[in-house]
Amino acid sequence: MSNYNPRTFTSLGLLRSIPSALLHQFFTPYRGYLESQRFEWPTDPEKLDHKALHETLLKPAGPTPDKRLADAMFIIHEMADDAGVSALVDAIRETDPNFTKNKDVEAAVFVIQRWLIDPVLVENTNARRYARENRSFRSFRTSLDLPDGTLDDAALAKFRDEIAERLAPFYPRESIKLYQFPEKDSKTIRFLVRHGGPLVREGIVKADAPGESDSALFRREVFDVIVYDPENDEVRIHSKKRDADLYTRACGVHFVENEEAFPDTDKYTLEPLIQKGEQSLACAHVAGLRKITLVELDVFLGGNLSESIVYRSDNLFQSQRLKEQAFLTGRTLQAATFEIFFAKAKHSRTVKIQTPNKANFKRDNDGKLVEQWLRTTGFIIEPAAPEEATPATDAPALAEVS
Template identity: 30%
Template sequence: MATFNPRRFAQPDTLKLIAHNRLVEFLQPFATYLVDRGLTLPSGNGAEIDYGKLSMILMSPDENTPSELADALYYVHEMATRGEMDVLLEAAKEAGFALDDDSDTSPADVAVYVWLKDRDLLEKKHAEMIALRPKSFEYFAGKVGGPNPIPNPTAKKISDIQAHLDAWFLENKRGDGSKVFVFPDEANSKAWILVRHGKPLRREGTHDGGKSSSIYFRPEVHDVLIYNALLDEIAIVRSGTKGEKNLYREAFGLHLFGDADYFPGGDKFTLQPLLTDGVDSLVCTDIEGIEWIKLREVQRYWGGTQKEIETRRADDLFAAMEVRDASFSAKAKLTSAVFTVKFESVKTPRSVTIRPKNVAMYTRDEDSVRVEKWLTNRGFASAPKLEENNLEIVENVDAALAYA
């Protein structure tokens, strides 16, 4: 069951923005539960809904709340924003059930409408939204090591992957019923993969009418992976456990590339250019769309019996070191670096963190294309192996960079 934490959707003013008949249709499957909570849905077009009572019920779920209602509220709530409304309107139009022209339609109204028409479509768009959120990834190289055709899994392949994942999830107390969504980009250079699955059961104490009790439920989680066709590598969002990351490398390697050990890993990033090239390692004039890059923070590992780590931070660390006529020691062991990146079309600079051997964190996922090219050009990231028969893939990636 999804975890529902109402903030927008359950507010009375928001509920009133949803077409009366549409809201009643949305709630009708749960009419018995609502009656038990003290609310009877109106049966006629002219009858009003008690929005205050409905809001109170939705914002205070109890142990009898139907899991289907919690799921419906969760997905509608997540998609009831102005940004997602545009996505849903376009998706509904493409699916052949566009809304009637109405300038007063609210984001919540659109989300409920799409849920009623095609629940799977709304879930897919929600998965796509989640897939584009993550900022911190762990990278694992594929065996080809260079440009590789992007996988286009069939429904059978997706089903096989889900079965593979479910076997591990069941054995490790996470339940079955996982769902996999794949979203290739327009240039066919990357594929975003979202895995929706359960977490281990959670027990929470409850207090009702002076009586102490407890409820058990299985929280839902979304893990994100990104396959990069140019580099032949898979990036896995760092929120998962080590076991889950190994599972994804095995399952997607086996079912998409025919080899469970297709993504063995290896070193992706190094901070050595900071030591050998100094401020010149920050040059970005060859990367379209980036104005400048500054080094803001580094961590140095001194080790010893106390495993000492030193952090040095400044608005511009190289400029600060120049004032003191200082420099990095060629033997320094840098374990992390934070860069400030100014993009041409963005007013506020953004942060990029690199941690050898294979971790990167971005403020926005859309920053990754340009930043990864800069990292590769300056020697911070491993370069792909380019071969004659892979030039078309490289051209597609360059097109994606121009589009970004």
């Protein structure tokens, strides 16, 4: 469940900006909870007491709200900013292209209004923001041909159950939700897995007895991302390393009925930096790329303490150390960060590659150019072609991507 820290609702200034009648409508399903906290429920929606509601939510006299209310307040708080409103407007326009938001309506008011109309849309839009954040992903490739298309409702539920079965020893089943977000310009699908994290115990001061201490036991909300990419026959995962192994096995079973379909093999190498030096950064052969600069390098030194050193510069190959051709010879490179300049963009983009299979860059249209450059310059290890390609059989129910 979400941490109970809904700042949109526990800030009196923000709360007062929300019309009483709208708050009355939002909290009506949870009236019993509020009354159990000694909040006087008004018969006239316009007479809802903002200050009393603020104090009730800020210092509940007893247990925190049930999961539905805590989640609702958490999601609304997450969405109640300019970026959240913009994402929600875009989501609404997918089915109503002519929708226009009233500019005079504040963010929190707009999000609550939409929650009352379609809470699933607001929840999914918030989840999509987490799914599309720029993150570091581990790549796991397969020699099998992966099926295309989005999962229908039954298949999505089955995939969720497969994931929950594997995560169950570590996280409560009931905390696991699975969201699906197909990419518009490719066959890639992003799956967001929301689950409770490890149990955390923290010291607190009692709300009803400020002079006494107590402790609270709870789970923080965790978001993991699985990127299913049938065009490159791989999945990319953002999660703890242990959980990534569980996710790859769940993907293997669900999509190709083979738990071992996505082995933890090497995808990236930084050998071109050692073998070719600055020439490895040439990018004229990739239309859309203008210039690439090496700005950070993580070098493993070894020894009893497994030492490493990180070099940083605006342009490492122009620094005195790397100008010496032999400086990288015999070194073990663990990670490299590149600054990439695009032909049609004013701003550069930072791309980090960490061997053996971890990368951090956004896979949008510019990201495809980065992937092309990494592949053509030897930073991506091409998998050995199998003797005979094995197609996926008995794939789960799929619906064509629109």
